[in-house]
Ligand code: NDP
């Protein structure tokens with residue numbers, strides 16, 4: 001079995017060593033132009049030339065959960081596209097979202113500012129029932145986040161494409177239910193894949209449907225958010241602020257208004273990192289399953305784009 005590694009912005013050597021150790025019988029290499037075609041590839045935003053050189057590859061294993069960068073390429077028509085299926089990401093995402101939610105809800109930034117000025121002052125406690133948390137995307141990550149938020153006894157709502165029944169989550173499905181979902185939501189968490197249907201979905205029209213004083217936690221992809229619309233709604237006082245992990249342009253350009261905005265918290269696309277060992281174990285397990293003709297989880301539906 002020949003395995004090629006082609007990952008933009010990622011040091012390939014540890015992946016090479018890990019894959020080779022797990023599959024000593026395989027021939028694993030880091031792609032260079034003109035290298036022999038592979039049976040399987042481990043990829044992140046690979047150049048088109050790599051894909052053009054793999055007309056008969058069996059599967060492309062994306063080393064992230066989101067496949068939007070890959071889906072923009074011309075893919076070998078027969079290849080399975082397989083994304084990471086949790087592999088240690090959902091617990092990180094639950095930590096990140098709960099941290100952002102509780103920091104906002106409990107006003108910890110205000111307390112920190114007061115304490116910095118030597119002030120011992122109380123703020124009126126907020127009530128959970130006044131802070132329903134709406135999660136867009138109830139997939140691998142969204143469901144884990146929903147469970148974690150529910151553990152803190154916030155009312156939880158979720159929105160997905162297909163109908164779901166999840167304990168402790170009021171579920172909405174499909175475009176027609178989006179207004180009802182948004183209008184009941186105080187803190188909105190975006191965990192959608194970036195597709196033709198979801199690009200720009202966080203815009204003035206949708207965000208203005210959140211309850212007054214709403215808050216956004218955006219951890220999916222920069223392409224979901226119309227950044228100027230968020231700023232306008234914060235400036236107008238309809239939204240209280242946002243925690244943003246992803247941006248239209250990454251790294252966030254120097255001088256971008258988000259860096260210094262008092263109501264926006266920025267993190268550098270780090271809410272759920274790819275964990276190499278877990279990911280290699282998952283990918284290797286799937287390669288072996290495919291070699292035996294068995295089905296694997298996390299296969300992308302090319303028509304839907306996720
Ligand atoms: P999944 O594919 O498991 O879940 C996607 C969810 O979105 C599903 O519930 C799906 O609905 C829903 N969805 C997709 N399209 C629509 C639509 N048009 N309308 C309504 N709902 C829709 O993905 P994951 O949970 O694993 O990951 C989600 C995203 O998180 C990734 O695509 C990636 O962009 C982002 N991510 C960000 C990271 C970071 O560090 N910031 C790290 C990892 C991922 P249905 O269930 O009906 O199919």
Ligand code: OXD
Nearest residue numbers: 063064065066272274
């Ligand atoms: C991912 C990411 O999609 O890291 O896994 O954003």
